[in-house]
Amino acid sequence: MSDIQSPLPGTFYHQASPEEPPFKSEGDDVAVGDVIGLIEVMKTFIQVTAETSGVFVAYKVDNASPVTAGDVVAELK
Amino acid sequence: MAIQRLFIANRGEIAVRIVRAAQALGIHAIQAHSEADTDMLAVKLADEAVCIGPAPSKDSYLKIDAILKAAKDTGADAIHPGYGFLSESPAFARAVEAAGLIFVGPSADTIERMGDKVAARQAAEAAGVPVVPGSDGRVEDVASAVAVAERIGFPVMIKAAAGGGGRGIRVAKTVEELKTLAPQAKSEAEAAFGDGGLYVERAILSPRHIEVQILGDGENAVHCYERECSLQRRRQKVWEEAGAACLDDETREALCASAVALAKAVNYRGAGTLEYLYDEAANQFFFIEMNTRIQVEHPVTEMLTGVDLVAEMIQVCGGAKLSMTQDQITRTGHAIEVRLCAEDPFMNFMPWPGQVKTLKEPTGEGVRFDHFLSEGYQIPPFYDSLLGKVIVHAETRDAAIDKLVTALTEMEIEGTKTTAPLHLALAADPAVRAGDFHTQWLEPWLEAGNLTAKGDAA
Incomplete structure (x- = not known):
């Protein structure tokens, strides 16, 4: 798990x-550098990418929801 | 009917500015805020605050019915829209008036007319204000394009009449070039838009952006001189000056008089700005558009002239006549504003909304800091990155740049990134010191690595 x-x-x-x-989606292979999601910060969109490879389990926050730095947004196994 | 209870439908530093202006006039200030802005400075300073919705702007600062309901519930008699958000929405201005409240700005019809590029250009021409010379509508063939170009003068820009996005645009410096390029532009326009119609206008290759501040009470209008705002990145101004040192007195007078003529022609009410392109080599200015609101960079004009633009717009929109005549508005010295944004200038200006750990404001005679920060404040990530503005005023432009360096060096904002290093690097640049720049200057300067080199050395 990561x-x-x-x-x-x-x-x-x-x-x-x-x-x-x-x-x-659940079960997708994830390679290092794959885009997992986007963060909209101050009207700019920034890609959130995987730093380790694995298999996608789930998003841990809803789509279009506010997050703070360090929040877990997705889980891999 | 003077305004007594002013509802501020905006946030950030301009909300602070409006709250303070209202209170100085003895007006009860009611600050709107989203759920993400409950602890912002304007909420703390205002006499009263009211939540208008969730963090996203579309659910709060852009939500007309929520704003009107909150304004009614709090007994407001007027709404100040600030800049951005709904400040130039004719629908909002109409809704405010329909609700029986005063909109602190021009009429909805004026906002609508000046917000339409074609209508604004026609209004300017009718008032005798120079616009970028061009073909009156589309030209269909090369011969007509050449005829237009010979009338308006080279270089000319050829654009697809149907187009947008830069496709089909060519710049020709001579008749021969135009004869070669116009057919290319025509076929490219045909391929891209299915329409080979062209539009020809004078190309102003490295223009300055110069704008004129005006104030009107619906009948009379005055100007508060000009601003030089050529230092831009991605069409966003980063450094603004009042006045424009490149103008001689005769050009300045003609420029400002043209702005007043247009303001009077549209019976302008409130504070507004006419933007021009200035061709320095030809000493010619051309109206491009009008902003029917208070602008971010209004403080340089206030420093130059001593006029309180925000107070004046509140008073004239409350029904007062202009409190000053043109000959009472004078310019003294030189003022510079730099915009502080929560961005990392060394990381391609990536947004960086941190939590303010320490805040040491720049101080001193002729130094002004308009902002909405306080120690411990978490900058919300949901809105634009402008944190505030450092404004300096001195007897000369050179002295103002020196004062800016002192102010930015004295200022400390820890816990978040800001664009202060960009402004220190600009202030140290010989071209900026000489005032030798235009709207196409800053981006190549950044791409050439000037910021990194100077930032590392500092």
């Missing part, structure tokens, strides 16, 4: 846009 944390405070998104599917 946690992916938000690097910044902001609003966390599972999708690149409301029309797109989530970046990852």
